Amino acid sequence: xxxxxxxxxxxxxxxxxxxxxxxxxxxxxxxxxxxxxxxxxxxxxxxxxxxxxxxxxxxxxxxxxxxxxxxxxxxxxxxxxxxxxxxxxxxxxxxxxxxxxxxxxxxxxxxxxxxxxxxxxxxxxxxxxxxxxxxxxxxxxxxxxxxxxxxxxxxxxxxxxxxxxxxxxxxxxxxxxxxxxxxxxxxxxxxxxxxxxxxxxxxxxxxxxxxxxxxxxxxxxxxxxxxxxxxxxxxx
Numbered sequence: 001x002x003x004x005x006x007x008x009x010x011x012x013x014x015x016x017x018x019x020x021x022x023x024x025x026x027x028x029x030x031x032x033x034x035x036x037x038x039x040x041x042x043x044x045x046x047x048x049x050x051x052x053x054x055x056x057x058x059x060x061x062x063x064x065x066x067x068x069x070x071x072x073x074x075x076x077x078x079x080x081x082x083x084x085x086x087x088x089x090x091x092x093x094x095x096x097x098x099x100x101x102x103x104x105x106x107x108x109x110x111x112x113x114x115x116x117x118x119x120x121x122x123x124x125x126x127x128x129x130x131x132x133x134x135x136x137x138x139x140x141x142x143x144x145x146x147x148x149x150x151x152x153x154x155x156x157x158x159x160x161x162x163x164x165x166x167x168x169x170x171x172x173x174x175x176x177x178x179x180x181x182x183x184x185x186x187x188x189x190x191x192x193x194x195x196x197x198x199x200x201x202x203x204x205x206x207x208x209x210x211x212x213x214x215x216x217x218x219x220x221x222x223x224x225x226x227x228x229x230x231x232x233x234x235x236x
Contacts, residue, residue, distance in 0.1 A: 158213030176221030
């Protein structure tokens with residue numbers, strides 16, 4: 001059991017490490033909720049009395065620090081509970097997603113809020129989107145949302161994809177998306193490309209220049225080390 005917990009913590013730590021390595025600080029949030037954005041989550045494995053121990057640790061993707069409800073900014077926020085109800089999933093699907101996220105195989109978008117009426121000094125994470133990793137590969141690089149930007153081209157390279165850095169205001173257009181390095185199945189890659197054209201996916205990775213990509217000159221493609229498909233809820 002200790003070995004399994006160690007593997008779980010290592011997997012989630014990989015997500016947090018990749019995010020911190022790509023950190024770009026944002027001003028602290030001042031409204032309610034304390035913080036809204038995309039997060040990785042890991043359980044608190046420590047054995048000591050609550051509320052010092054127990055609950056979950058929440059890290060903000062692409063950010064070195066996060067604003068915690070009523071407790072200022074820290075590398076991670078400790079929350080007492082997670083509310084999955086906003087996703088509208090059945091119990092079995094909720095459990096599957098929760099297990100994946102806590103094992104480091106998924107990320108969530110949600111709000112960090114004060115846990116009112118519970119008597120706990122810790123906050124709560126209210127999940128509004130759930131995203132499952134397409135493979136068991138460890139994510140590396142920045143975390144982006146990728147979608148079609150609607151551009152129609154008559155030559156190549158065609159910069160028709162928009163990548164938006166999660167939890168930031170940075171956007172850029174790229175001419176390609178290479179999902180193969182993530183190690184996912186062909187079916188998962190095909191589903192992801194369909195979602196890119198109709199809604200969006202999340203991608204962890206880095207840009208790669210493509211010299212002489214076509215008659216229009218140089219291209220830039222986002223090379224995925226991992227990608228995530230949305231679970232439940234309406235599309236973007």
